[in-house]
Amino acid sequence: MSLDLIAIGRACIDLNAVEYNRPMEDTLTFSKYVGGSPANIAIGLARLGLRAGFIGKLADDQHGRFISRYMSEAGVDTSGLTVDREGRKTGLAFTEIISPDECSIMMYRDEAADLFLRPEEVDENYIRQAGILLVSGTGLSRSPSREAVLKALQIARRNGVKVVFELDYRPYTWASPEETALYYSLVAELSDIVIGTRDEFDKLENHIGGSNEDTIQQLFRHQPQLVVIKHGVDGSYAYARTGEVYRGRAYKAQVLKTFGAGDSYAAAFLYALINDMGITAALQFGSAAAAIVVSKHSSSAAMPGVADIEALIAAQEAAATDAQSSLTGKE
């Protein structure tokens, strides 16, 4: 077996408001989906036809079994999953969709099983047959998951497996900003590619209002070859260690909710990189996949296929060219 990418971290349950455009107090019905950033990314890559695997710990309950079955049916290799036997629960995320710009997530993650993944449950032989290890930042927030992720990182480094660090900052599991900055910078400096929002890089640097230039100057002193910094609807930048800067625009979308944007972006961006399509195409793929997912109800179940992404890019690039021609008066 050989896998294009293995993601390590949490696989949980999303309960997304079915009656939306209202506060959660007025929502009576929720739809169940698999959630958790690294699980969503693995599912997104499998939907794009790549061989994706997952390392994580599931609760020994109905939700854990649902996640395992869903991921496996989605085409994700689940042989790296372990099951908690000590009564811990699956993490739940209730999502509130008040309006397209006002979405929030209410977490139930006390003693969540995923944070109890142990280093001895991370198998060197599993990781060494992958092209990429994707580390999700939340897995670093607590022990023993923290040590399990660090072990996976160490295995990847010594076996020539590329490491992608998705910052995936979620405030609820970290003890302090200093702790977040310490582990984020440690892992970012050992990774080949770092992907995050501007706000997440501020967490890594432990200050507010940092600049992309300062961020890349610091990270390029270490291992990273590519740093991707997302700015929501204002688009995203990819900085190469060799000095090139690429800008990707966000595509127009009929936005229903904003969560899931980052995970679909990461999956499609990495799909394009793995297929040697170049960084400009990777930025287009990431933005197009995100535009599709923000217009749908779920994150994992809405991950698009290659044809959907290509169709959105073709339509929106053609529209942008038409708009440009009518401005300049050229055909």
Ligand SMILES: Nc1ncnc2c1ncn2[C@@H]1O[C@H](COP(=O)(O)OP(=O)(O)OP(=O)(O)O)[C@@H](O)[C@H]1O
């Ligand atoms: N409202 C939107 N409409 C269209 N595209 C969007 C929108 N919001 C985000 N995107 C696209 O998704 C990409 C990632 O979004 P963002 O920077 O919000 O990531 P994130 O905060 O990691 O997402 P998440 O909410 O899943 O954690 C952006 O660079 C952009 O291309």
Ligand SMILES: O=C(O)C[C@@H](O)[C@H](O)C(=O)CO
């Ligand atoms: O685990 C979370 O933090 C929430 C996710 O389950 C959810 O799918 C999401 O926010 C995607 O980015």
